[in-house]
Amino acid sequence: MAELTYRNAVARGIAQEMERDSSVIFLGEDVAAAGGVFKATVGLLEQFGPTRVRDTPIAEQAIIGAAMGAAMTGLRPVAEVMFSDFFAVCWDMVATQIAKARYMTNGQVDLPLVIRSANGGGSRFGAQHSQSVESWAMAIPGLKVVAPSTPADVVGLLAAAIRDPDPVIFFEQKSLYSTSGEVPDGELLDELGKAKVVREGGDVTIVALAAMVPRALEAAGELAAGGIEATVIDLRSLVPLDVTAVATSVAATSRLFTVEENPRLCGWGAELASIVADECFYDLDGPIVRITTPHIPLPAAAELEDLAMPSAERIAATVRDRIG
Numbered sequence: 001m002a003e004l005t006y007r008n009a010v011a012r013g014i015a016q017e018m019e020r021d022s023s024v025i026f027l028g029e030d031v032a033a034a035g036g037v038f039k040a041t042v043g044l045l046e047q048f049g050p051t052r053v054r055d056t057p058i059a060e061q062a063i064i065g066a067a068m069g070a071a072m073t074g075l076r077p078v079a080e081v082m083f084s085d086f087f088a089v090c091w092d093m094v095a096t097q098i099a100k101a102r103y104m105t106n107g108q109v110d111l112p113l114v115i116r117s118a119n120g121g122g123s124r125f126g127a128q129h130s131q132s133v134e135s136w137a138m139a140i141p142g143l144k145v146v147a148p149s150t151p152a153d154v155v156g157l158l159a160a161a162i163r164d165p166d167p168v169i170f171f172e173q174k175s176l177y178s179t180s181g182e183v184p185d186g187e188l189l190d191e192l193g194k195a196k197v198v199r200e201g202g203d204v205t206i207v208a209l210a211a212m213v214p215r216a217l218e219a220a221g222e223l224a225a226g227g228i229e230a231t232v233i234d235l236r237s238l239v240p241l242d243v244t245a246v247a248t249s250v251a252a253t254s255r256l257f258t259v260e261e262n263p264r265l266c267g268w269g270a271e272l273a274s275i276v277a278d279e280c281f282y283d284l285d286g287p288i289v290r291i292t293t294p295h296i297p298l299p300a301a302a303e304l305e306d307l308a309m310p311s312a313e314r315i316a317a318t319v320r321d322r323i324g
Contacts, residue, residue: 001182001183001184001185002182002183002185003180003181003182003183004151004155004180004181004182004183005151005177005178005179005180006150006151006154006172006176006177006178006179006180006181007038007039007040007177007178008040008151009151009152009154009155009183010040010041010116010154010158010172011040011041011042011043011044012155012183013154013155013156013157013158013159013188014026014041014044014078014158014162015043015044015047015048016155016159016187016188017076017078017158017159017162017163018044018047018048018052020187021076021162021163023074023075023076024052024075024076024077024078024162025052025053025054025070025075025076025077025078026041026044026048026052026053026054026077026078026079026080027053027054027055027056027063027066027067027077027078027079027080028055028056028063028079028080028081028082028116029055029056029057029058029063029080029082030055030082031044031053031054031055031080032044032045032050032053032054032055033045033055034055036080037082037118038118038174038177039177040172040177041053041080060081060086060087060089060090061089061090061093063079063080063081063090064079064081064090064093064094064098064115065090065093066079067079067113067115068093068097068098068101068111068113070113071110071111071112071113071167072101072109072111076112076113076114076162076163077113077114078114078115078116078162079113079114079115079116080115080116080117081115081116081117082117082118083117083118083125083129084117084118084119084120084131084132084133084171085128085129085130085131085133086117087117087133087136087137091136094115094137094140094143094167094169095140095143098111098113098142098143098167099140099141099142099143099167100142102142102166103142110165110166111165111166111167112162112163112164112165112166112167113167113168114158114161114162114167114168114170115167115168115169115170116158116170116172117169117170117171117172118172118173118174118177119131119132119133119134119147119171119172119173119174119210120132120171120173120174120175120210120211120261121175121261121293121298121305121308121309122173122174122175122211122305122309123174123175124300124301124302124305125174125300126298126299126300127297127298127299127300130298130300130305131298132261132262132263132293132298133171133262134147134169134171134209134210134238134262134268135238135262135266135267135268137169137171137238137239138238138239138268138271139266142166142167143166143167143168143169143239144161144164144166144167144168144169144192144193144237144239144240145168145169145171145237145238145239146161146168146169146170146171146192146236146237146238147170147171147172147173147209147210147235147236147237147238148172148210148236149173149176149208149209149210149211149213149214149234149236150181150213150234151179151180151181151182151183152181152182152183152184152188153190153196153234153236154172155183155188156188156189156190157170157190157192157236157237158170159187159188159189159190160189160190160191160192161192163189164192168192171210173210173211173261175211176210176211179214192237192240193237193239193240193241193242194236194237194242194245195207195233195234195235195236195237195242195245195246196233196234196236196245197231197232197233197234197245197249198213198217198232198233198234199217199220199230199231199232200229200231201220201224201228201229201230201231201232201253202229202231202252202253203223203228203229203230203253203255203323204223204228204229204230204231204253204255204256204257204319204323205230205231205233205246205249205250205252205253205255205256205257206219206220206230206231206232206233206257206258206259206315206319207232207233207235207246207256207257207258207259207269207272208232208233208234208235208258208259208260209234209235209236209238209259209260209261209268210261211261212259212260212261212310213232213234215259215310215311215312215315216230216232216259216312216315217232218312219312219313219315219316219319220232222312222313222316223316223319223320226320228319228320228323230319231249231252231253233245233246233249235268238268241271241272241275243272243275243276243279246272246276247276247279247280247283250276250280250283250284251280251283254283254284254285254286255284255285255286255322255323256273256276256284256288256289257288257289257290257291257315257318257319257322258272258273258288258289258290258291258292259291259292259310259315260290260291260292260293260310261292261293261309261310262292262293263292263293263294263295263296264290264292264293264294264295265295267290267292269290269292270290273288273290276288286322286323287322289318289319289322291310291314291315291318292310293308293309293310294308296308
């Protein structure tokens with residue numbers, strides 16, 4: 001068992017798959033010689049060489065186009081879009097081409113392709129470099145969407161994404177890069193579409209994703225001090241979405257809260273709330289509550305960014321207010 005940072009777990013996950021499968025290649029802006037702008041891919045160039053680890057121009061359309069072509073012709077590319085905000089530059093390629101190719105060829109063309117990207121706020125990068133865009137990707141049929149919260153999940157889910165026959169958008173929450181956690185030795189392989197119960201409690205269910213998971217856990221600790229025991233579920237994947245794990249918990253607690261970094265309008269919690277209201281209505285003792293970032297561009301000022309994003313204090317206060 002090793003203690004790894006979230007950023008080092010990215011490099012380990014990619015290296016694990018490149019070692020076991022020579023068809024895995026890696027490309028993106030500054031990912032090779034510089035080791036990535038967030039230093040999440042340090043050492044890969046030295047280990048695997050410039051044929052398999054390639055720096056590219058600052059051109060997201062070119063990166064994604066090259067990765068799509070590579071995937072269609074027998075390779076398993078991992079491509080990096082440096083900031084998830086820049087998916088807007090290559091969204092036609094992702095949403096109209098990559099997501100539709102398997103369907104439009106009647107399954108004759110697979111796209112075993114992973115697109116990694118640093119997502120979300122908390123790092124004071126301002127409105128154009130702090131967007132939480134997982135709900136963009138979730139809305140596109142044909143894409144799988146993953147967002148890990150721990151170093152161990154980074155390694156295992158990245159391995160699962162690279163081995164998957166379909167295109168996977170892999171969101172790494174940038175404020176988590178410096179966090180650390182224990183990662184088992186040896187090969188790790190997780191399963192896409194499986195949520196994880198990270199805390200058990202009988203009073204409420206709190207569902208969170210990526211950087212909101214540690215905040216939800218902190219809030220659960222605050223709530224426990226006041227006699228409210230919360231189950232916290234790390235969703236880990238939006239597509240596939242583990243409705244069963246959430247429904248099972250709601251049946252036990254009768255209360256559901258979602259904690260979402262994305263802007264409120266059309267966030268992933270709205271979809272989850274709709275499903276739970278439809279399938280678990282008679283298990284609920286109160287309305288489903290969404291705790292989100294407002295529908296605003298995320299501010300760069302520290303105090304305003306912290307105010308906008310869900311905090312452990314706001315999560316705990318909302319839960320107490322709604323069930324008190």
